[in-house]
Amino acid sequence: MIGDTPAPLPTLSSAYAVEGHGLVKTFGSFRAVDGVDIAVPSGTIYGVLGPNGAGKTTLLRTLLGIIDPDEGHRTLLGADQPLRMARQVGYLPEERGLYPSMKAFEAIAFMGALRGLPLAQGRERARVMLEDYGMGASVEKPIRQLSKGMAQTVQLFGTIIHEPRLIVLDEPFSGLDAINQEKLEALIREQAKRGVTVVFSTHVIAHAERLCERIAIIAGGRIRFEGTVSDARDSLRPQVRLRTRASDGAWRRALPADTMAEEGAWHFALPDTGIEPLLRALLDGEAGIESLSIERPGLHDAFVAIAGAAAAKQMQDAATPEAQA
């Protein structure tokens, strides 16, 4: 579904790890979340995409019960009061925070203890996790002595130490180098394999495209699209890229009205009638076909179409350093 009027979501049931209906959250006169309906199927990797300021973090905080919505209803793992399910949820906030004087393994165990994991068990697991990840030398180090990336890893381990059923990660890739981004992607997949529901927000479309089974595209506090990545891509018609030797002729009339010339090639969406009538016209009109390709649109193209070019550009600008990484 595309546009301002989302199609009705499936009936709420326990098949969904996270559900929200008509959620509204305002800060002063600013509507950060504006009537959001969302349902995250259990056991899926779910991405919340949007540019900065779109309302992703506010939506996640509302769903987790950190803040209450002004309007609407939410359930987390079937509970009306999200904190009641805190033991089964892991949350990595956008703004990372740890006690600087705590040792790495203690910080992880503490985060587990907050969510009901006995401290001794947490310490043991934390040591194993850090050692398995190649951070054995940092186990006893205070957080203030760790690099930013290492501290972020510690916090991520603190998020999953208690083996939650639902993991919510707010911009988890931000601040990580390419290697650690890959490791995080692998970790998310591994958790999903175990049946854990993973919800993460991102402004890097590539991560969502690689990882997510379902996505929600959010802009201006509203969900503009909700569905699978494939649905999002299929929401646009395939794109045709045509290169001809002749630059003009009767054959030009056969090109669709929205055709754009770019870098010596014609770009247009595949017409509803298919490619055959166009091919015939090109051949009859002696356009001299050099190359012709029909490409399925990427998630980025879909995002541009759904959220708007401005939002897409903002996303791209914000993501540039990470994309390069």
Added chain:
Amino acid sequence: MNELLRAALVIARRDFTAVVFSRTFILFLLGPLLPILIGMAFGGLGEKISSTDLRPVVGIAMSPSEAARLERAHERLAERMGEQALVRLRRVPLTPAPRIQLAQPGAGVVAILSGSVAHPLLTGKPEDLDKMQGDLSLIASAAQAEDTLRLVQVERQEVTTSTGAQAQARLLIGRIAQVVMFFLTILLAGMILSNLVEEKTNKIIEILAAAVPIDAIFLGKLMAMLAMSFVGIAFWGGTAFAIFLALHGGASVLPAPAVGWPVFLILAVVYFAMAYTLLGSLFLGIGAQAATVREVQTLNMPVTMGQMLIFFFASYAVDHMGSTPEIAACIFPFSSPFAMIARAAQDPAIWPHLLAIVWQGFFVALIIRIGVLLFRRHVMQSGGAWWKKLFRTTTG
């Protein structure tokens, strides 16, 4: 409730170990001992000063026989009243006139008594005359009576109890307990003001708020600070007791408060905990609204002034047992622990304490709850009308 307590204990444990196992905690423990050591050093100096005879000296400008009569009378009175109670006498020449002698450098006397024992004339500055006129009249009267003044012997009858003395002693115990409790709370509770700043500046509050109710964060922090305070009190109390034993050899017998020492000590601990958590929960709520350490520092002064007011109210009440102000001080939650410990010293009834502890506990919970809701509203920017959620079990 169990979950709330469990979460509070996790927070408390973290905070407690973070404080107690830090290097600065040693300074915290030693800090209050410095005034004691300085006090002991200056106490020795003070003793030296007080042993110096600073009584005013009055010159006697009379004939030798008259002067001798006054000296004998002074001696007889000093035997009964003590040397310190009377002015000192010193013979001075009859000439020049007292007015001239006093104006001369090195006179060495404050005033001069001239004339005769029957008609003495005291010369000096008006304020000195006011102070010494009575003493010298008594000495002159005794000198005139000479042998005819018979000092009556008072016989002694010793008793083990005296309600008046007991009441005085209990009042004193009440006052001391109030002062000690007040100083401990003013020293220790103020630290809570800045307690949530670390979580806010390090962005940890988001992790905590997502995992546990904010009530648990507040409660845990209070528990940690209270436990840390008890560690400090045990250390300072132990040191003070050791010094007391060293100085007095354990021979002193303290008068018992009305409820008896064991109950009194238990009540003192409970009331301290209540005073601490009442003020602490208020400070935590106020401090939680502050975004920076500077804001917390700005809040410190008005908060301390508030504490002083509460203490003055409670200390006024201690002298007026059963009066309306005393009952008001017992009811007003912030002064209640101070007023009630004074009551424990003077009144043996236990039930008012049980009632007061429940009452104070209710207010601790209420203040924490209000603090939490205001924190959620203003800091976390969550929720609508906070008072509507006042009596919900937990938030989130």
